[in-house]
Amino acid sequence: MTQRQQILYLWANGSALDSGTVGWAFHDGTDGAGVPLPDAKPPYATGVAALRDGWMLLQSSQLSAPFPGNEHLNDYLEYAFVFERRVDTA
16 A cells, blocks of 8 residues: 645635635545545635544644735735545555
8 A cells, every 4th residue: 555645725815714715726646546535626615624634734824924915916926725534555
């Protein structure tokens, strides 16, 4: 048995793991042999829901204050959480 990694990025609308998901990306190192994501888009409503489904948190977003005057500018998705799970493959 070989273990391969699946990586899930969830971008939230806040800095807490129970904030709502606004974007996501999935990278499957198992070439499709691993457990698929739920069919829903996004696959989890919050980071806490991903934890409850067996994903392990690798990294949460660094908190930094916006520069004065830039509080309402659109830029990039600020609150990123990175999860992984290891999957047994043949």
